[in-house]
Amino acid sequence: DAGITQSPRHKVTETGTPVTLRCHQTENHRYMYWYRQDPGHGLRLIHYSYGVKDTDKGEVSDGYSVSRSKTEDFLLTLESATSSQTSVYFCAISETGAPWALHFGNGTRLTVT
Amino acid sequence: ELKVEQNPLFLSMQEGKNYTIYCNYSTTSDRLYWYRQDPGKSLESLFVLLSNGAVKQEGRLMASLDTKARLSTLHITAAVHDLSATYFCAGGYGGSQGNLIFGKGTKLSVKP
Structure with a gap:
């Protein structure tokens, strides 16, 4: 999958606990993304x-923070997990030029009980 | 605000038949993507459409883009069981190429 590794692949955690998901790429792409997939919502x-230490919010950023200290690693943190954050989380990377296709990792299935 | 709507959301086809999935988007988008997802798997990039009138084909799948109508289509020719999957379209927005708004997906089931 285009040199993208997500860890862990599955995680069950309790409400209120912090959780960090990791995305590691070997493609040296500048852009990295975190998406969540829920039934009926697409991604x-x-x-x-868009670079080391350069991050920005997407459409559903509340309750999440990210960090990127190295080109190859992009971390997603749920500071205090809630049941509404039960989802499948996908990391993606993209090339800098056309055709700008996103390449996705295998996903992390997170369950918050 | 960009919104992307796909229809149908569910599609049951017989092998050998043709069908089209439609993707409408609400505002100007400079790029349109089609992805395939098998159950429990990641998303696979199928097509990237960057200009009005763009048409791309891969095997039994053909995608097209009409920016004036704000419509993209994914046409399936002579469906086979291996095409069973969920297909997503997504429109690009904002300054980053990967800022995409996805449709809800079309779950395609091809039956013998």
């Missing part, structure tokens, strides 16, 4: 990064 952008 929605949480946060994205």
Whole structure:
């Protein structure tokens, strides 16, 4: 999957606990993204990064923070997990030029009980 | 605000038949994407359409873009079981190429 590794692949956690998901790429792409997928909603952008230490919010960023200290790693943190954050989380990377296709990781299934 | 609507959301087809999935978007988008997702798997990029009138084909799938009508279509020719999957369209917005608004997906089931 275009050199993208997400970890963990599955996680069950309790409401109120902090959770960090990791995305690691080997493609040296500048842009990295976190999306969540929920039934009936398609995919929605949480946060994205356009370089080391450069990040911005997407359409559903509340309750999430991100960090990117190295080109290859993009971390998504749920500071205090809630049941509404139960979802499948996908990391994606994109090329800098056309055709700008997103390449997705295999996803992390997160369950908040 | 960009909104993307796909229809139908569910599609049951017989092998050998043709059908079209429609993707309407609400405001100007400079790029339109089609992805495929198999159950429990990641998303696979199928097509990227960047200009009005763009048409791309891969095997039994053909995608087109009409920016004036704000419509993209994914046409399936002579469907086979292996095409069973969920298909998403997505429109690009904002300064970052990966800021996409996805449709809800069309779950395609091809039956013998």
